[in-house]
Amino acid sequence: MTVTAAKGFTAAGIAAGIKQSGQPDLALVVNTGPRRAAAGVFTSNRVKAAPVLWSEQVVKGGAVTAVVLNSGGANACTGPQGFQDTHATAERAAEVLGHSAGEIAVASTGLIGVLLPMDRLLSGIGAAAAELSPYGGEKAALAIKTTDSVHKTAVATGAGGWTVGGMAKGAGMLAPGLATMLVVLTTDADVDAGALDKALRDATRQTFDRIDSDGCMSTNDTVLLLASGAAEVSPEYGEFADAVRTVCADLARQLIGDAEGASKDIRIEVVGAASEQDAVEVGRSIARNNLLKCAIHGEDPNWGRVLSAIGTTGAVFEPDALNVAINGVWVCRGGSVGEDRDLVDMRFREVVVTADLAAGDASAVIWTNDLTADYVHENSAYSS
Amino acid sequence: MTVTAAKGFTAAGIAAGIKQSGQPDLALVVNTGPRRAAAGVFTSNRVKAAPVLWSEQVVKGGAVTAVVLNSGGANACTGPQGFQDTHATAERAAEVLGHSAGEIAVASTGLIGVLLPMDRLLSGIGAAAAELSPYGGEKAALAIKTTDSVHKTAVATGAGGWTVGGMAKGAGMLAPGLATMLVVLTTDADVDAGALDKALRDATRQTFDRIDSDGCMSTNDTVLLLASGAAEVSPEYGEFADAVRTVCADLARQLIGDAEGASKDIRIEVVGAASEQDAVEVGRSIARNNLLKCAIHGEDPNWGRVLSAIGTTGAVFEPDALNVAINGVWVCRGGSVGEDRDLVDMRFREVVVTADLAAGDASAVIWTNDLTADYVHENSAYSS
Numbered sequence: 001m002t003v004t005a006a007k008g009f010t011a012a013g014i015a016a017g018i019k020q021s022g023q024p025d026l027a028l029v030v031n032t033g034p035r036r037a038a039a040g041v042f043t044s045n046r047v048k049a050a051p052v053l054w055s056e057q058v059v060k061g062g063a064v065t066a067v068v069l070n071s072g073g074a075n076a077c078t079g080p081q082g083f084q085d086t087h088a089t090a091e092r093a094a095e096v097l098g099h100s101a102g103e104i105a106v107a108s109t110g111l112i113g114v115l116l117p118m119d120r121l122l123s124g125i126g127a128a129a130a131e132l133s134p135y136g137g138e139k140a141a142l143a144i145k146t147t148d149s150v151h152k153t154a155v156a157t158g159a160g161g162w163t164v165g166g167m168a169k170g171a172g173m174l175a176p177g178l179a180t181m182l183v184v185l186t187t188d189a190d191v192d193a194g195a196l197d198k199a200l201r202d203a204t205r206q207t208f209d210r211i212d213s214d215g216c217m218s219t220n221d222t223v224l225l226l227a228s229g230a231a232e233v234s235p236e237y238g239e240f241a242d243a244v245r246t247v248c249a250d251l252a253r254q255l256i257g258d259a260e261g262a263s264k265d266i267r268i269e270v271v272g273a274a275s276e277q278d279a280v281e282v283g284r285s286i287a288r289n290n291l292l293k294c295a296i297h298g299e300d301p302n303w304g305r306v307l308s309a310i311g312t313t314g315a316v317f318e319p320d321a322l323n324v325a326i327n328g329v330w331v332c333r334g335g336s337v338g339e340d341r342d343l344v345d346m347r348f349r350e351v352v353v354t355a356d357l358a359a360g361d362a363s364a365v366i367w368t369n370d371l372t373a374d375y376v377h378e379n380s381a382y383s384s
Numbered sequence: 385m386t387v388t389a390a391k392g393f394t395a396a397g398i399a400a401g402i403k404q405s406g407q408p409d410l411a412l413v414v415n416t417g418p419r420r421a422a423a424g425v426f427t428s429n430r431v432k433a434a435p436v437l438w439s440e441q442v443v444k445g446g447a448v449t450a451v452v453l454n455s456g457g458a459n460a461c462t463g464p465q466g467f468q469d470t471h472a473t474a475e476r477a478a479e480v481l482g483h484s485a486g487e488i489a490v491a492s493t494g495l496i497g498v499l500l501p502m503d504r505l506l507s508g509i510g511a512a513a514a515e516l517s518p519y520g521g522e523k524a525a526l527a528i529k530t531t532d533s534v535h536k537t538a539v540a541t542g543a544g545g546w547t548v549g550g551m552a553k554g555a556g557m558l559a560p561g562l563a564t565m566l567v568v569l570t571t572d573a574d575v576d577a578g579a580l581d582k583a584l585r586d587a588t589r590q591t592f593d594r595i596d597s598d599g600c601m602s603t604n605d606t607v608l609l610l611a612s613g614a615a616e617v618s619p620e621y622g623e624f625a626d627a628v629r630t631v632c633a634d635l636a637r638q639l640i641g642d643a644e645g646a647s648k649d650i651r652i653e654v655v656g657a658a659s660e661q662d663a664v665e666v667g668r669s670i671a672r673n674n675l676l677k678c679a680i681h682g683e684d685p686n687w688g689r690v691l692s693a694i695g696t697t698g699a700v701f702e703p704d705a706l707n708v709a710i711n712g713v714w715v716c717r718g719g720s721v722g723e724d725r726d727l728v729d730m731r732f733r734e735v736v737v738t739a740d741l742a743a744g745d746a747s748a749v750i751w752t753n754d755l756t757a758d759y760v761h762e763n764s765a766y767s768s
Contacts, residue, residue, distance in 0.1 A: 045692060045695040046694075046696070046697075046701075047694060047703045047706075048695075048703070074688075076688065076692075077687075077720055077721070078720055079704065079721070081720075112686075113691075113716070113720075113721055217692060217695070219691070290759075294759070294762075294763035298764025303496075303497060304460065304461055304495065304496025304497040304603075307461050307497075307603070308429060308431055308603050310430075310431060311429040311431030311432075312429055313430075319430060319431045322431075332497065334463060335463060336463030336497075337462065337498075372760055373760045375674075375678070375760075376678050376756055376760060378678075380678040380681045380682025380684065
C-alpha cells in the first residue's frame with residue numbers, strides 16, 4: 001500500500017533525532033523509473049515555508065526523482081538560513097542517490113519559526129537511503145506524523161494493471177487552500193507531467209480543498225504526485241484522474257477523521273445552490289462557525305447557527321426559502337422552525353448537515369469536525 | 385448612568401417570565417422629549433431577526449419614541465409569525481405609551497428559531513411601563529443580559545451640560561458587521577436624525593465593528609441612538625461624535641472583557657499597513673485564528689500562527705519584511721525568528737499582539753479573546 005503500492009518506487013522512514021521524542025521523523029520516497037514525471041500543489045498561504053518555495057521550483061521542471069520529508073519542524077518563517085537548510089537537504093539527497101538536486105523535492109512539518117537540527121537531518125538522509133525498499137511505504141507514512149494519531153494511506157488500481165497509491169499526514173491547521181498536510185502520491189502508470197498536473201489540481205480542488213478542520217491555513221501544505229511509468233500502461237486520462245481523485249478523497253476523509261481533539265466528523269452538504277462556487281462558499285462558512293461546531297460537540301441540533309453562518313455569505317438565496325436538515329431531519333423549513341428537533345439523533349461520530357439554498361441545482365460537500373475542549377488543550381500546549 | 389444618564393429619558397427592566405429562570409428579561413426605554421430624533425445600525429447578516437427587520441423600518445423615519453427589548457429569545461428564523469409577534473409588541477407598547485407603533489423600535493436576544501411567549505411579553509410591557517423612571521437605566525441594562533456575567537453601561541459628557549449614555553449586552557457571537565449585541569445609546573443633546581446617523585455609523589465602524597470574539601455574526605445586532613434634546617444644547621458635530629465614539633469604545637471593550645469563556649483579552653494592533661482596510665483585514669484574520677487563540681490561552685507566544693494568519697490575507701506586504709511583537713517583545717523580525725520568546729510575559733489578562741506589515745503608515749486595532757475549554761462547554765450546552 002501507500003507510496004510503494006505502485007511499481008517503480010522505494011521508500012524508507014527512520015528516526016533521525018529531529019523529534020525530541022525519538023519517534024520516526026524522516027522519510028524518503030524515490031522514483032526508480034523508468035519515468036520521472038511529477039506534479040505538485042502547494043499552500044496558497046502567502047507566507048510559505050522554505051521547503052514549499054524550494055519544491056515549487058523543482059516541480060516546475062516536471063520531473064521529481066525523490067522526496068525528502070521530515071516531521072519535527074516546519075522550517076517556516078526561518079529566513080534565508082531556512083532556505084539554505086532546505087537546499088542543503090536536497091543536495092545531500094542528490095549526493096547519496098546520485099541524482100541532481102534540482103529533481104529532489106523537500107517537505108517539512110512541525111512547529112513554525114524554528115530552525116531544523118541540520119546535522120541530524122543530513123546524517124539521517126544517508127541512513128534512510130540505506131533502508132530504501134519497495135516495501136518501505138508504511139515506514140515512510142509513519143515518519144511524517146506529527147499530532148496524527150494514525151498514519152494515513154490509500155490506494156486505487158486501474159484496468160490494465162496500474163496503481164495510484166499515497167500517504168498523508170495532517171491533524172490540525174486544516175483549511176481550504178489545502179490543509180496542513182503533506183501528501184505524496186505515486187503511480188506506475190505512464191503519464192506525462194502535464195496530465196499529472198491537471199489530474200492533481202482537479203482532485204485536490206474537490207477533496208483536500210474541501211476539508212476545513214479549524215479554518216487555519218498552513219504555511220507548509222504540499223501534495224506531490226510522482227509517476228514512474230513502471231507498469232508500462234498509459235491509461236485514458238479520465239480513468240487516471242478518477243483514480244487520483246479516489247485516493248485523494250480517501251486520504252482527505254482520513255485527515256478529517258483524525259483531526260485534533262475531534263469527537264464528531266461533520267459532512268456539510270450544500271444543495272440547491274445557484275453555482276458550485278456558492279455551494280462551496282456556504283459550506284465553508286458553516287464549517288468555520290465555532291458556535292455550530294460547539295453545538296454539534298454537545299449533540300445539540302442548533303440549526304439557527306447554520307442559518308446565521310449562511311447569512312454571512314454572498315451566495316444567492318432568500319432567507320425565507322432556506323431549509324436545513326441535521327442527520328436527515330428538516331429542522332428548518334422556509335427559514336423558520338421545521339420538524340421537531342428532538343427527532344434528531346446525533347449519537348454517532350458522523351453528523352450530516354444539509355443546507356438547501358433553494359436557488360438552483362449546484363451542490364458541494366465540505367467536511368469539518370466539532371470544536372472540543374480537547375482541541376483547545378492540544379493547541380494551547382503544542383509548542384510549550 | 386446608562387440610558388437614563390441623559391435628561392429626557394425613562395427606563396424600566398422587569399422579569400416578564402420570558403426566561404424560564406425567572407431572571408429579568410424585558411426592558412423599556414422611553415424618550416420623553418422634547419425631540420425624538422434617532423438613528424440605528426443593524427447586523428449585516430442577511431438572515432435578519434424579525435425585530436431587526438421591524439426596527440430598520442422604524443429608524444428610517446428618523447424618530448423613535450421608545451425601545452422594547454427582550455432577552456430570553458431572539459425571534460430570529462421564526463417566519464411570518466415571528467414578524468407578527470414583533471409588530472404586536474410595538475402595537476402594545478404604542479397603546480400603553482400613547483404613541484404611534486411606527487416610532488417604537490424592538491430588539492430581541494436569545495436562542496434563534498424559537499417563538500416568543502407572546503402572552504407574557506405583552507403583559508410584561510404594561511408592567512414595565514408602570515415602572516418607568518428616570519432612574520430605571522440600571523434595571524433596563526440588567527434585563528437585556530443573556531450569557532453576560534455583568535451588565536454593561538457607559539457615559540460621556542460634553543461642555544455645556546449634555547450627556548451621551550448607553551447600555552449594552554453581548555458575550556458571544558461577536559464578530560464584525562456588529563456583534564451579537566443590543567446597544568441603546570441616549571443623549572439629551574439637540575441633534576437631528578442625520579447627524580445622529582453619521583455619528584453612530586462612524587463610531588460603530590471604529591468600535592463595535594472591530595471586536596471579534598468568535599467570528600460568528602449574529603442575526604439580531606442592533607445599536608440605537610436616541611436624542612431627546614432635553615439639555616437644550618446643540619453641540620458641535622465633532623464634539624458630539626467624539627462623545628458617541630467614546631461611549632461605544634467603552635461598551636465594546638466591556639463586551640470583549642465579558643466574552644464567553646474567555647481568560648485573555650487580546651488587543652491586536654496592526655501597524656505599518658498600506659491602508660486602514662488592509663490593517664483591518666489583517667487584524668480580523670489574526671483575531672479569527674483558532675490556533676493562535678488556543679496558544680494565547682496557554683500563554684504560549686506562538687508567533688508562527690500570527691504569520692500564517694497574515695499570509696491568508698490579500699493585504700500589501702512582503703513575507704520577509706513582517707515583524708510581530710507579543711506584549712512588546714519582537715519575537716518575529718523580518719519574517720523570521722526575532723527576540724527570545726522566553727522574554728514574553730503573558731501572565732496578565734490583557735495580551736497585545738502587534739503585527740507590523742512594513743508596507744505603509746496605516747493602522748487599526750481589533751479586539752478578540754482567547755479560545756478556551758469553557759467557551760466550548762458554554763456553547764455546546766447553550767440550547768439544551
